[in-house]
Amino acid sequence: MRAAVPWLPTLAIGLATAFLFLPVLIGGESFFGRDVAPFFYPMKHFLAESFDNGRFPLWNPWSAGGGPFFATLQPGVLYPGSLFLLVLPFPHSADSIVILHFVLAGAGWFVLLRHWGRSTPAATFGALAFILGGFFLSIANFLNNLQTVAWAPWLFLAWARYLTHGSAGRLAAFSALCAVAFLGGEPQLLSLILGLVLAHGLLKLGPVAPSRSRQLGSYALAGGLAIATVGVQLVPFMEFIGQSVRALPLEMSFTSSRSLEPAGLAHLFIPPPFEAGLHDFTTQYIGYRNVPWLLSVYPGVVIIAFWLRGLQGEDRRTSWFWGSLAFLGIALALGRYSPLYRVLFEFIPPFRAFRYPEKFMVLLALGLPVLSAIGFDRWREEGVTGGMTSRFLVVLLGAYGLAAGVLLGMPGLLGSLCDASAPGVLLCEDPMIAARLYRDRLVILVVVLATAWIVVRLRASGALRVESAGWALIALAALDLGLAHRSINPSAESELYTTAPWAAEVLASRRDRPDEFRFRGTPVVAAMGSTVQVRGARELSNMYLDLQTMGPNAGQLFGFLQQDGLQGVELQSVAMTHDAAINGWARDPVRYLQAMNVRYYADATAHADSMDGLIEIARHPELPIRLFEVPDPLPRAFVVSNWQLADGPGSSLQRVLETDISLREEVVLERSPVSVADDASRDVDKGLVLAATWENERVHLIAESSEPALLVLLDRWYP
Numbered sequence: 143m144r145a146a147v148p149w150l151p152t153l154a155i156g157l158a159t160a161f162l163f164l165p166v167l168i169g170g171e172s173f174f175g176r177d178v179a180p181f182f183y184p185m186k187h188f189l190a191e192s193f194d195n196g197r198f199p200l201w202n203p204w205s206a207g208g209g210p211f212f213a214t215l216q217p218g219v220l221y222p223g224s225l226f227l228l229v230l231p232f233p234h235s236a237d238s239i240v241i242l243h244f245v246l247a248g249a250g251w252f253v254l255l256r257h258w259g260r261s262t263p264a265a266t267f268g269a270l271a272f273i274l275g276g277f278f279l280s281i282a283n284f285l286n287n288l289q290t291v292a293w294a295p296w297l298f299l300a301w302a303r304y305l306t307h308g309s310a311g312r313l314a315a316f317s318a319l320c321a322v323a324f325l326g327g328e329p330q331l332l333s334l335i336l337g338l339v340l341a342h343g344l345l346k347l348g349p350v351a352p353s354r355s356r357q358l359g360s361y362a363l364a365g366g367l368a369i370a371t372v373g374v375q376l377v378p379f380m381e382f383i384g385q386s387v388r389a390l391p392l393e394m395s396f397t398s399s400r401s402l403e404p405a406g407l408a409h410l411f412i413p414p415p416f417e418a419g420l421h422d423f424t425t426q427y428i429g430y431r432n433v434p435w436l437l438s439v440y441p442g443v444v445i446i447a448f449w450l451r452g453l454q455g456e457d458r459r460t461s462w463f464w465g466s467l468a469f470l471g472i473a474l475a476l477g478r479y480s481p482l483y484r485v486l487f488e489f490i491p492p493f494r495a496f497r498y499p500e501k502f503m504v505l506l507a508l509g510l511p512v513l514s515a516i517g518f519d520r521w522r523e524e525g526v527t528g529g530m531t532s533r534f535l536v537v538l539l540g541a542y543g544l545a546a547g548v549l550l551g552m553p554g555l556l557g558s559l560c561d562a563s564a565p566g567v568l569l570c571e572d573p574m575i576a577a578r579l580y581r582d583r584l585v586i587l588v589v590v591l592a593t594a595w596i597v598v599r600l601r602a603s604g605a606l607r608v609e610s611a612g613w614a615l616i617a618l619a620a621l622d623l624g625l626a627h628r629s630i631n632p633s634a635e636s637e638l639y640t641t642a643p644w645a646a647e648v649l650a651s652r653r654d655r656p657d658e659f660r661f662r663g664t665p666v667v668a669a670m671g672s673t674v675q676v677r678g679a680r681e682l683s684n685m686y687l688d689l690q691t692m693g694p695n696a697g698q699l700f701g702f703l704q705q706d707g708l709q710g711v712e713l714q715s716v717a718m719t720h721d722a723a724i725n726g727w728a729r730d731p732v733r734y735l736q737a738m739n740v741r742y743y744a745d746a747t748a749h750a751d752s753m754d755g756l757i758e759i760a761r762h763p764e765l766p767i768r769l770f771e772v773p774d775p776l777p778r779a780f781v782v783s784n785w786q787l788a789d790g791p792g793s794s795l796q797r798v799l800e801t802d803i804s805l806r807e808e809v810v811l812e813r814s815p816v817s818v819a820d821d822a823s824r825d826v827d828k829g830l831v832l833a834a835t836w837e838n839e840r841v842h843l844i845a846e847s848s849e850p851a852l853l854v855l856l857d858r859w860y861p
Contacts, residue, residue, distance in 0.1 A: 148262055151262060155245060155248035155252070159244045163244075165633045172236070172634065174632055177283050177284055179685050179696075180689075180693060184707075186232070186233075186239075188204065189211075190227035205707040207660065207738065207857060207858040208858045209716065214709060218286065218327050221322070221325040223242070223326070243282075248270070248272070251269035254298050255269070260516070260518075263518065264519045268518070271441065271442065272510065274620060275440070275442065275445070276440040276626075277503050280438055280630065290323050298338075298339055301340075305357070306349065318368075321372045323335075324376075334504055338467070338508065343361075382713075386714060397498075400435040402479075402500050405564060408429050409429060410440065417629040424680055424681055425568065428568050439506075440623075443538060444615065445510060451534060455517070470505055474499060474505075521598070535595040542587050542591060543588050554577075556569075557577070594618050597615055643689050644765070645661075645767070646692055646697075659703070666734060666749065674687055674746045687746055706720075713858070715858055716858070718792045718795055719858075732755045736805060741775050743770045745767070746768075777831070784807055785852060
């Protein structure tokens with residue numbers, strides 16, 4: 143007989159997801175925050191367009207001067223979830239991918255925790271702790287991370303079921319899920335998750351545990367099958383990585399650039415007030431010097447109480463396994479601030495490839511649902527005493543009440559702390575407003591904790607049944623996390639992705655062929671993929687400004703080739719190109735644009751004022767955007783008869799930007815070209831490109847010359 147679907151957990155997970163994403167579900171909006179708008183959605187748009195046209199997207203000519211697309215892994219070309227791009231129009235299809243991964247993860251944690259013996263309410267509690275927690279909601283800004291991490295509970299479940307039943311079918315299912323998670327696009331986090339899956343089995347923490355030798359053999363077999371399954375994606379990805387900046391010697395300053403700042407540890411206990419800014423989103427009042435990779439690490443105060451109770455679970459080995467992961471994750475996430483991270487970086491070379499230490503917070507995120515669910519069931523077993531759970535709630539209530547009282551009674555305290563020990567922290571730009579926001583947040587947390595304690599005491603006194611009290615606590619935990627994180631993934635009108643921005647409208651009115659010359663919408667001094675940042679504008683205001691300027695990657699949404707931008711892991715050639723722009727600024731930035739086939743350049747900053755030779759052709763009536771024509775840029779394809787040699791792409795590019803080279807008469811190469819036979823019968827004074835047809839993966843050129851010559855294509859080189 144088929145088991146009935148547990149309607150209360152299903153309803154809880156569905157309502158929690160709907161509460162977070164209501165503007166997207168019914169408000170006509172789409173996700174618009176952080177890397178979503180300038181990076182992932184243009185990528186998904188190109189993928190959707192390729193599917194619609196029946197084209198396999200090997201190469202993307204629209205961003206960063208052209209580059210590999212399929213090989214980068216991050217777009218998820220072979221990821222099953224990408225099929226939603228065929229079902230709904232863009233951007234709603236991309237929105238659905240984000241939202242459905244929350245349902246996927248929530249359902250996975252519920253089923254896994256039930257498999258591990260937790261009650262239905264406890265499993266629901268743990269599932270909500272994960273999908274509403276700061277880590278998982280933060281990585282919704284990074285779709286490849288979301289697409290991989292959402293499969294974590296299913297990977298644990300598939301391996302646990304194999305260990306229980308030992309059948310070939312169970313092992314094949316685990317292998318298939320490994321392949322799917324890899325195709326989601328984040329191999330680093332996947333490696334951590336799979337390491338924990340193996341460790342959990344080897345430590346024999348599940349109900350059934352075969353011998354360790356059998357586990358290792360089966361695990362290796364499943365891994366081999368998964369690698370074979372994804373080989374068609376893995377081989378080009380590894381080749382691509384070999385040409386990326388990650389193949390270079392990695393310095394700690396590079397790999398640890400996204401370390402969890404020590405001051406940010408406070409956000410483990412109190413969430414940042416994101417909703418305080420324009421468009422209900424700001425990072426102005428967070429306790430970091432720089433905007434972190436994870437916008438929130440907050441797990442929830444009710445979750446913390448039950449996590450502490452879970453440390454005292456009936457199986458101490460299980461409790462301490464998951465509890466120690468929390469502290470290990472925090473220690474590694476601190477990155478450059480952590481002695482442990484520095485030791486591992488120094489003495490374990492493979493560890494250096496793990497970029498962004500904040501990603502190690504996944505260890506805490508994976509332990510939270512397990513321990514909080516264990517703690518929830520321990521509370522259910524406490525009977526009328528109220529036990530340790532009540533004590534933990536009282537301690538937390540006292541601590542949060544004291545903090546709220548201090549901010550209420552001493553409103554200038556935060557400003558004094560900023561002056562004394564926290565200069566440069568973002569919230570210290572306006573400590574009085576920050577103090578008010580955090581005071582209000584603390585009051586809410588005090589109310590939540592007090593209500594949770596009352597529920598626990600009512601259950602202990604017999605006034606509430608355990609089931610009713612349990613679902614009340616689940617609702618309180620969800621309310622706390624929902625209020626804390628409802629603005630962490632901001633959205634804006636969906637039409638922003640489908641209505642041509644100002645820069646695109648101006649360019650369309652000029653009736654040039656958009657496939658012959660490139661456009662740049664980022665200040666030349668900006669690093670690769672950077673968005674426009676105007677002083678006084680914050681977050682979504684700057685992102686909207688960047689979209690109207692048609693900044694990095696946005697041009698491909700509207701059919702314009704872009705010289706700036708980024709698609710996937712950074713190729714060395716992309717990094718060198720952008721580095722040349724920054725370091726060559728004082729010499730001749732216009733020459734840089736000319737050499738890069740850029741005919742039109744939009745700038746929302748004052749940088750363009752220092753660029754002699756630009757021709758202003760349009761000015762936005764309201765925003766500080768100007769559009770310029772670059773005089774005499776190199777065509778996308780041309781013929782020359784003279785060349786020089788340089789050692790490597792960096793030296794070649796540097797030589798091109800020197801003024802003694804005639805851009806139209808000479809090129810700089812890394813190696814000598816094959817000689818072209820002279821054909822004196824042609825009555826042509828110089829080489830010409832007679833015709834050109836531009837497609838995504840194919841360029842068809844017809845050219846002729848009266849002398850040995852080179853046909854040059856200004857698309858990014860890739861072996």
